[in-house]
Amino acid sequence: MNVQAASLPRCFRHEALLLVLLAAALLSLAWQSDRFLTADNLLNQARLMTEVSLIAIGMTFVIVSGGIDLSVGSIFGLVAISMGVLWQSCGLPLPLAMFLAIAAGGMAGWLNGFVVTRFGVPSLIATLATLILYRGLAEGISQGRSVRGYPEWFLQLAQGDLFWAPHQFWLLTTCAVVATLILGWTTFGRATYAIGANETATWFSGIDTRCTKVWIYTASGLLSAMAAVIFVSRVSTTRSDMGTGMELEAITAVVLGGTSIFGGRGTVVGTVLGLALIQALKNGLSLAGVKSDGVIVVIGLVLIFTSIISNLCSHDEGRS
Amino acid sequence: MTSSTERQAPDVGTCTVSDATPGAHGRNETTLRRAGIREQFGRWRQQFVLVGTIATLFIVVGTINPMFLSGSNITNIFASNAYIAIAAIGMSLIIICGHIDVSVGALIGVLAMVSGWLAVEEYPTWLAWVAPVVIGVIVNAFIGTLVAYGRIPSIIVTLGMLSILKGGLISVTGGAWLSNLPPDFLIAQFQLFGVPSTVWFMVALTLATAVWMHWSFLGRAFYAVGSNAEAAQIVGIQTAPTVVMAFAIHGGFAGVATVLFATQMQVIQATVPVNLELAIIASAVVGGVSILGGRGLVVGATLAAILFATINSSLIFLDVSAYWLRATQAVLILGAVLADIASRRKVR
Numbered sequence: 170m171n172v173q174a175a176s177l178p179r180c181f182r183h184e185a186l187l188l189v190l191l192a193a194a195l196l197s198l199a200w201q202s203d204r205f206l207t208a209d210n211l212l213n214q215a216r217l218m219t220e221v222s223l224i225a226i227g228m229t230f231v232i233v234s235g236g237i238d239l240s241v242g243s244i245f246g247l248v249a250i251s252m253g254v255l256w257q258s259c260g261l262p263l264p265l266a267m268f269l270a271i272a273a274g275g276m277a278g279w280l281n282g283f284v285v286t287r288f289g290v291p292s293l294i295a296t297l298a299t300l301i302l303y304r305g306l307a308e309g310i311s312q313g314r315s316v317r318g319y320p321e322w323f324l325q326l327a328q329g330d331l332f333w334a335p336h337q338f339w340l341l342t343t344c345a346v347v348a349t350l351i352l353g354w355t356t357f358g359r360a361t362y363a364i365g366a367n368e369t370a371t372w373f374s375g376i377d378t379r380c381t382k383v384w385i386y387t388a389s390g391l392l393s394a395m396a397a398v399i400f401v402s403r404v405s406t407t408r409s410d411m412g413t414g415m416e417l418e419a420i421t422a423v424v425l426g427g428t429s430i431f432g433g434r435g436t437v438v439g440t441v442l443g444l445a446l447i448q449a450l451k452n453g454l455s456l457a458g459v460k461s462d463g464v465i466v467v468i469g470l471v472l473i474f475t476s477i478i479s480n481l482c483s484h485d486e487g488r489s
Numbered sequence: 490m491t492s493s494t495e496r497q498a499p500d501v502g503t504c505t506v507s508d509a510t511p512g513a514h515g516r517n518e519t520t521l522r523r524a525g526i527r528e529q530f531g532r533w534r535q536q537f538v539l540v541g542t543i544a545t546l547f548i549v550v551g552t553i554n555p556m557f558l559s560g561s562n563i564t565n566i567f568a569s570n571a572y573i574a575i576a577a578i579g580m581s582l583i584i585i586c587g588h589i590d591v592s593v594g595a596l597i598g599v600l601a602m603v604s605g606w607l608a609v610e611e612y613p614t615w616l617a618w619v620a621p622v623v624i625g626v627i628v629n630a631f632i633g634t635l636v637a638y639g640r641i642p643s644i645i646v647t648l649g650m651l652s653i654l655k656g657g658l659i660s661v662t663g664g665a666w667l668s669n670l671p672p673d674f675l676i677a678q679f680q681l682f683g684v685p686s687t688v689w690f691m692v693a694l695t696l697a698t699a700v701w702m703h704w705s706f707l708g709r710a711f712y713a714v715g716s717n718a719e720a721a722q723i724v725g726i727q728t729a730p731t732v733v734m735a736f737a738i739h740g741g742f743a744g745v746a747t748v749l750f751a752t753q754m755q756v757i758q759a760t761v762p763v764n765l766e767l768a769i770i771a772s773a774v775v776g777g778v779s780i781l782g783g784r785g786l787v788v789g790a791t792l793a794a795i796l797f798a799t800i801n802s803s804l805i806f807l808d809v810s811a812y813w814l815r816a817t818q819a820v821l822i823l824g825a826v827l828a829d830i831a832s833r834r835k836v837r
Contacts, residue, residue, distance in 0.1 A: 237644075239767075284823075288830050291780045293589075297767055298823040305816030312812050413763060417591070421648055430642045462659035469652030476641045476649075 183427030183479050187442040190475070194446060198453030205453050212334050216327070216403070218448040219337035220245075220396040222441070225419040225426075226348045227389035229440045232423050233352070234385050235365040235432025236292035240281060241393040241419060243303035245412030248274040248397040250307045253316030253407035263323055271394040277303055278390015282383035300416070304409075311409035319405055327402035337399065344392075349437040361385065365432025421472055422447055427479065446471070535777030535785075539792040542825075543799050550803040557806045564685060566798045571687035572750040573765075574794035577772035578698050579742030581790045584773055585702075586735045587715040587782030588636060588643035590629075593743050594765035595654035600625055600744055601751035602658060602759065605667040608674040617674055621751075622744030629740025633733035651766075658759060667757040675752040687749045694745065695791040702787060711735055716783025772797065775825050797822075 199206035224241045231238045252270035255261045261269070277299070284295040329336055352358035360381045363371040372378045393412075401407050426443030428435025447468055454464045551558040576593055583590050600621035607617040632650055636643045679686040702708035710731045713721040718728050751757050762768075776793035778785030800821055804814055 284827070288827055290826060290830055294774055294780055294826055297771060297774075298819060298826055300767065301764070301771075301815060302819035302823060305813070305819045309810075309813040309816045417648060417651065421652070424645050424648070430644055460660060462656040465652045465656030466660065469649040469656065472652070473635070473641070473646060473649035476645050477635075477639055480640055 184436070184439050184442060186475070186479060187426065187439065187446060190471075191442060191446045191449065194449050194453065198449060198457065201453065202456040205456050210452070212338060214448050214452050215338040215341060216335040217452075218444055219341050220400045220403075221415065221418050221422065222341055222444050223344060223392045223396040223399075224389075224415060225422040225440050225444055226344055226437060227392035228416075228419045228423045229348070229426070229428055229435060229437055230352065230361055230385045231292070231389050232420070232428050232430060233365050233432055233435045234361045234382060235368065236285065236382070236385075237296065237420070237430075238278075238281060238292065238386065238389050239296040239416045240277070240299040240303055241389060242412040242415035243300045243307065244274050244277045244390050244393040245397045245400070245415055246409055247277060247303045247307040247310075248394040249401050249407050249411045250311045250316070250409045252398060252401065254310055257316050257318075263320065267398055271391065271398065274394020274397065275387055275391045278387040278393070279383060281390065282386030285386065286379040286382050304413075307409040313409075316407040317405070319402070323402055324405050325402075327399045340399075345437060345441050352437055357381065357384070362433055365429075365434070367433075418447075421468065425472055425475055533786075535789045536792060538828075539776065539789060539796055543792070543796050546796075546799050546803050550806055554806045557803065562802060562806075564688075566802050567691075567795060568685040568687045569801075570794045570798035571685075571691040572746040572753075573768055573772055573797070574691045574791040575694055575749065576743055576746035576769045577776065577790035577794055578694060578787045579739035579746075580769050581773045581776070581778045581785060581787045582698075582702075582711055582735045582742075583643070583739050584770075584778045584780060585711050585715045585782060585785055586732055587718065588732065588735070589770070589780075590632070590647045590736070590739060591644065591766050591770075592632070592647040592650035592654060593739075593769055594761050594767075595651045595658070596625060596628060596740070596743050597747045597750060597765065598759070598761035599654050599658050600747040601757050601761070602662060602667065604748060604751050605670060605757035608670055609667055611671070614671070614674050618676065618748050621747045622741050625740035625742075625744030625747070626737045627740070629743070630733055630737040632740075633736025636736065637729040637732040662759045664759045666759065668755065670752075670755060670757070675755075676748060678752065687753075690745065690749060691791060694742070695788060698787045707731070707734060712783055714782075768797070771822060775822060 195206065204210060224245070228238060228241065248270045251273050252266050255266035255269055256263050259266075281292075281296055281299055284290050284299070285292045288295075327335075327337060331339055352361060360371065360376045360378075363374070363376060364378050364381060368378055397412065400411065422443040423435070423440050424430060424443075425446065426435065426439030426441070428439060450467055450471065451461070451464050454467060455461060459467075547558065556562065576597065580590060580593065603624060604617050604621045607620055608614065628650075632643075632646050635641055635646045639646075676686055681689055702711070710721065710726045713724070713726055714728050714731050721731075722728050750761075772794040773785070773790045774780055774793075775796070776785065776787075776789030776791070778790060797818070800818055801814070804817055809817055
């Protein structure tokens with residue numbers, strides 16, 4: 170279709186730029202520290218980046234559809250604490266608590282979509298309000314306590330290996346491939362692009378834009394919920410302030426990956442490249458002795474410079 | 490009703506047809522005048538709603554717990570969120586221009602450290618007060634330049650700046666607090682006629698900006714650029730410098746807010762309250778500034794900041810558990826936003 174023909178080459182140009190950046194970062198970091206470019210270290214990075222990556226994949230759909238979801242970090246915290254409290258205080262079996270907590274995350278995402286589509290509230294405002302709401306609920310549920318003492322099988326979920334790679338590596342690869350297929354090659358994915366490009370026109374073309382958007386926000390909530398469960402399993406404790414600021418990390422990765430903040434343009438592949446670049450910088454710089462706060466500065470600089478270069482490269486930029 | 494501007498399409502939450510042009514063709518004068526009055530009312534409606542909500546809260550909570558109406562508590566309500574109100578004025582300008590700034594919280598953190606450091610190192614006190622404002626203007630003019638001339642969406646530039654400022658602050662200070670601030674530096678604790686200086690700043694800046702936004706060329710240009718940048722360009726407004734100016738002024742307001750925030754207590758921390766930028770954006774938006782740009786009044790932003798402070802104080806006086814405080818606030822904010830959107834549709 171038209172959208173595809175127009176958008177794909179442009180996207181790939183940005184992704185090529187990212188690949189060059191990533192290769193440059195990998196080479197220079199490998200030169201800095203001989204521990205960086207080892208299979209063990211790189212696979213371990215997959216373990217560390219999975220939570221943000223899952224959220225960023227959901228965020229890609231949201232941003233491509235022209236919206237934004239600021240509440241993902243709060244959903245993350247809400248799901249983590251709900252699972253802990255349902256299991257420890259309410260005495261439910263842990264698998265059931267996991268299921269219910271993830272369902273709660275889906276509900277939270279659905280509520281975002283409902284408010285955005287039924288009331289016509291701009292997504293920035295709606296999810297800003299629910300960001301505060303879900304974090305508040307998490308605080309209320311936790312009553313300031315943390316939950317610890319998870320059983321060993323649960324901790325193995327995110328700390329164990331399958332074949333030669335961490336569980337998260339397989340999960341992340343599966344999710345990325347499935348999301349790429351959905352966004353690029355299904356009616357749902359093409360509808361997402363169409364909504365981001367022109368929502369009214371999409372409605373008149375006979376696509377149920379509301380239904381599609383509700384699904385997108387629900388999926389974003391579900392992915393945040395999954396990320397929360399994995400995170401709890403990895404760090405083996407639960408607090409209500411988990412995931413604070415995660416929304417900005419995810420948005421940074423998505424935007425770095427070349428997704429237009431105005432919607433209608435972007436790919437999951439780009440997001441994954443953006444995530445890989447951020448994680449390489451984090452890990453490589455910390456191995457080179459830079460503190461984590463210095464790394465944040467570098468990520469900010471990379472985000473701004475990539476946008477500038479990407480703008481200079483695209484000749485047909487007309488929107489402001 | 491202004492039916493000729495009513496869209497036939499299902500409401501998809503984008504592009505509101507401008508209130509200012511109620512379809513001039515085929516109208517007699519009375520309808521036009523009535524539409525004008527309705528428009529005037531519509532513009533101030535948000536302010537009435539906010540004042541009404543604040544008054545209702547005062548009456549209801551005051552009846553339940555008379556301590557709520559004590560002089561010191563009322564002063565506290567007005568003083569505690571004054572710096573948020575002042576930052577929200579600047580944020581309103583940005584949002585009216587059709588942009589957003591998520592880095593303001595981090596900027597306030599950096600400027601507070603600069604200001605406190607100047608005061609502790611015994612530079613002149615006036616310098617410690619003026620420096621944050623000047624630096625705020627410079628930093629945000631830079632952001633504005635990237636947005637206006639570099640054509641990068643403001644949310645991306647400010648996301649990047651958020652990382653740079655936040656990470657830079659912790660890297661440079663190592664997370665240390667500043668204490669031993671000289672007493673004559675603590676401007677937020679000064680009083681004039683028994684009212685804290687922060688309240689005077691808030692009232693004066695709000696009124697001055699409101700008047701300036703309504704009657705100055707630049708003020709009108711902000712609205713024009715925010716509602717339709719191309720049209721503004723065609724009628725002779727230079728959009729790029731206008732956007733840079735909006736960011737620069739916003740930086741100045743952030744500087745003033747910083748001074749009031751930093752001098753509230755005897756120490757300055759290397760971290761700012763979590764989600765400070767969101768509180769500031771929420772004030773502007775609940776105050777009636779349309780996130781789509783081109784609409785809203787700065788008075789609303791200040792009133793919304795006062796409303797948030799009133800809600801916080803009410804919940805404490807009503808003995809709401811501290812753990813449920815934020816959830817309750819959020820429900821109220823969400824309710825306010827939904828009620829506003831619903832009523833705006835009816836009026837339209």
